[in-house]
Amino acid sequence: MSCLSISGQGKLLTVAESSDFKSTSKYDDVMNFIGQLKTSSRLIRVETIAISTEGRGIPLLIIGNPLPKSPLLPEKDDRIVVYIQANIHAGEVEGKEASLMFARDLLSEKNPDLLKHMILLICPNVNPDGNEKINPANRTNQEGPVNGVGVRYNGQFLDLNRDAMKAESPEIRGVIKKVFNEWDPSVFMDCHTTDGSYHVEPVTFTWMVNPAGDNSLIHYMRDKMIPEMSSILLKKYETGNCYYGEFKNMMKPEEGWFYDAADPRYMTNYFGLRNRLGILNENYVHADYKSRVLGCYFLIKSLADYVSANKDEIKNLLREVDAKTIRRGISPSVTDSFAIEYAVRPLPEKVTIKTYEVEPLNDPDVWPPFRRTDRQKDVTVPYYIDFFPEKSVKFPFAYLMKINDQNVADLLIIHGIKLERMSSDANLEVDRFDLSGLEGSSRLNQGHYTNKIKGKFISEKIEFPAGTLVVRTAQPLANLAAYLLEPQSNDGLLTWNFFDRYLVPQWGAGYYQYPVYKVNSPVEMKTIPLN
Structure with missing residues (x-):
C-alpha cells in the first residue's frame, strides 16, 4: 500500500489514514510521502542524517518560514528549534504516522503562524531497519494495526533507546551529530508506545528525570511546561492524557504511579544532560490504533502551541543554564558535586489516573496474574518520579x-x-x-x-x-x-x-x-x- 493515497478532497494521506488505520507505513511509503511534501511546499527540505546498518538513509525534515539553509546562528535568527523523533522502537509506530500528518497539515496552511516562532525538525523513522520487519506477529499485545508493525531493535540488534551514551549505532550517532550538535534544538520529544498498566487515557508523556542534569530544567518542565501542555491537549484538542508511568501494583493502585527509567542511555534523559528540554511520549498500548495516532498528533500540536507561545521564556532559561554550567566549571566550589547514585520519591502533589478495576487470576502459569474488567475508576495516587542524589562525588x-x-x-x-x-x-x-x-x-x-x-x-x-x-x-x-x-x-x-x-x-x-x-x-x- 502506498502512502501517496489522495483523499476525495485532494489531501495527501499517510498509510495509517488511507488504510482506515489497519496498516502502518514502510520505508518507501515514508520516503514517498516526504517527497510529495517537498514537491508541494517551499518551506521544507530534507537531509540524510545517517545510513542504517542495512543501507537505508534516515531522513530529517527541516521545516521553517523562511526555510533555513543551515543550522541557526542565535545572533541571526531568534526562532526556537524543536525536534520530533519517532519509531525508535519500530513496533511503536504512532509517532511515525502522527509526525508526518503534522508536517503535512502545517505545510498546507497558507500562513502557518507557528513557523514564525520555530524551526521544526522531524525524524519520522529513526529505525528504518526495524520498521521493514513489519509482521502481524509483532507486539500482539497492542490494539492494532492489524496488518502488523516492525520490531524493537535496529539492524545491529541494538535497542536504540539504550544507545545514547555509548552511541554505537549509526542511527543514534546521526541524531547526535546532525541534529543535537548542529541544530541544538531547545526541545525534543521522543514518541513511543506503552507496555504497562491499564488506564483510560490514550496519551501519556513526561519530562526528563536524571538528577545529574540541571534541576531548574526539570522543575520548569514538571511545574509549568508539562502541566500546561496537558491542559492544552485536554481542553483544546479534547484528548485525554496523563503523565507517563505504571502502577506499582495493579491490584492495589493506591500504592502509587511510578517511572523508573532515569539513566541517560534513554534519549530524553540524555537530552537533559545537554541542558535542553526532553519529553518522553508513550501512547497507550491498549487504546485502538486510530486513537493512539490521533492522540500523538494532538500531543505534537500541543507541544508546538506551548513552545511557540513561550519561546522567549524557554530560550532565556536555556541560556541561563548554559552560562551557569560554564561558570561552575571555571571555578568549582567545594559543594559542587556529581550524582553517582540516586533514588526516587513521590512528587509533593498526587496525580489522578483513570484506570480499570482488575480481578485476580488463580493460575500460576498466566501473566499478568489478573484480568482487566470494564469497570472504570479514578485513583489519586503518589507519583514516584522525583529522582534525587543518594551518593555524590566532587565535580x-x-x-x-x-x-x-x-x-x-x-x-x-x-x-x-x-x-x-x-x-x-x-x-x-x-x-x-x-x-x-x-x-x-x-x-x-x-x-x-x-x-x-x-x-x-x-x-x-x-x-x-x-x-x-x-x-x-x-x-x-x-x-x-x-x-x-x-x-x-x-x-x-x-x-x-x-x-x-x-x-x-x-x-x-x-x-x-x-x-x-x-x-x-x-x-x-x-x-x-x-x-
Whole structure:
C-alpha cells in the first residue's frame, strides 16, 4: 500500500489514514510521502542524517518560514528549534504516522503562524531497519494495526533507546551529530508506545528525570511546561492524557504511579544532560490504533502551541543554564558535586489516573496474574518520579586522560564535548581512582557485559606528558562529560567497557589505575583545542 493515497478532497494521506488505520507505513511509503511534501511546499527540505546498518538513509525534515539553509546562528535568527523523533522502537509506530500528518497539515496552511516562532525538525523513522520487519506477529499485545508493525531493535540488534551514551549505532550517532550538535534544538520529544498498566487515557508523556542534569530544567518542565501542555491537549484538542508511568501494583493502585527509567542511555534523559528540554511520549498500548495516532498528533500540536507561545521564556532559561554550567566549571566550589547514585520519591502533589478495576487470576502459569474488567475508576495516587542524589562525588575543574585511545576521543567528539591536548608536560595535583573491584554482568546487555565498579579516589601529584587529553568542565556539555568519564557513573564509558583493556593485567591479580584523572581546582594548563 502506498502512502501517496489522495483523499476525495485532494489531501495527501499517510498509510495509517488511507488504510482506515489497519496498516502502518514502510520505508518507501515514508520516503514517498516526504517527497510529495517537498514537491508541494517551499518551506521544507530534507537531509540524510545517517545510513542504517542495512543501507537505508534516515531522513530529517527541516521545516521553517523562511526555510533555513543551515543550522541557526542565535545572533541571526531568534526562532526556537524543536525536534520530533519517532519509531525508535519500530513496533511503536504512532509517532511515525502522527509526525508526518503534522508536517503535512502545517505545510498546507497558507500562513502557518507557528513557523514564525520555530524551526521544526522531524525524524519520522529513526529505525528504518526495524520498521521493514513489519509482521502481524509483532507486539500482539497492542490494539492494532492489524496488518502488523516492525520490531524493537535496529539492524545491529541494538535497542536504540539504550544507545545514547555509548552511541554505537549509526542511527543514534546521526541524531547526535546532525541534529543535537548542529541544530541544538531547545526541545525534543521522543514518541513511543506503552507496555504497562491499564488506564483510560490514550496519551501519556513526561519530562526528563536524571538528577545529574540541571534541576531548574526539570522543575520548569514538571511545574509549568508539562502541566500546561496537558491542559492544552485536554481542553483544546479534547484528548485525554496523563503523565507517563505504571502502577506499582495493579491490584492495589493506591500504592502509587511510578517511572523508573532515569539513566541517560534513554534519549530524553540524555537530552537533559545537554541542558535542553526532553519529553518522553508513550501512547497507550491498549487504546485502538486510530486513537493512539490521533492522540500523538494532538500531543505534537500541543507541544508546538506551548513552545511557540513561550519561546522567549524557554530560550532565556536555556541560556541561563548554559552560562551557569560554564561558570561552575571555571571555578568549582567545594559543594559542587556529581550524582553517582540516586533514588526516587513521590512528587509533593498526587496525580489522578483513570484506570480499570482488575480481578485476580488463580493460575500460576498466566501473566499478568489478573484480568482487566470494564469497570472504570479514578485513583489519586503518589507519583514516584522525583529522582534525587543518594551518593555524590566532587565535580572537577577538568578530566585528564593519559592513554591515547582514539575511540574514546572520537566518541567524546561525537557527543559534541570540547577536547584539548596538553602542549607541554605538567605536574598536577589530581584525584586518581584506584579500583578494588571490576565485575561484568552475568548476562549481555546491548552487546556488553556492563561493569560494576568498586574503588576509591586518592589525591596525589602526577606527571602528565604533552598530548594528554583534557576535558574542561567550563562548557555547556559538562554534565554529559562528567557522566561519561566519572568512574562510578552508572552509564559512563567505564560501565560500557570502553576502558576494560587498560584495567586488568594480563598476568597476576589486581587492577591498573583508571586512566582518567580529575583536576578538582583551577590550574593553568597549556593546551591546544582538538575540535
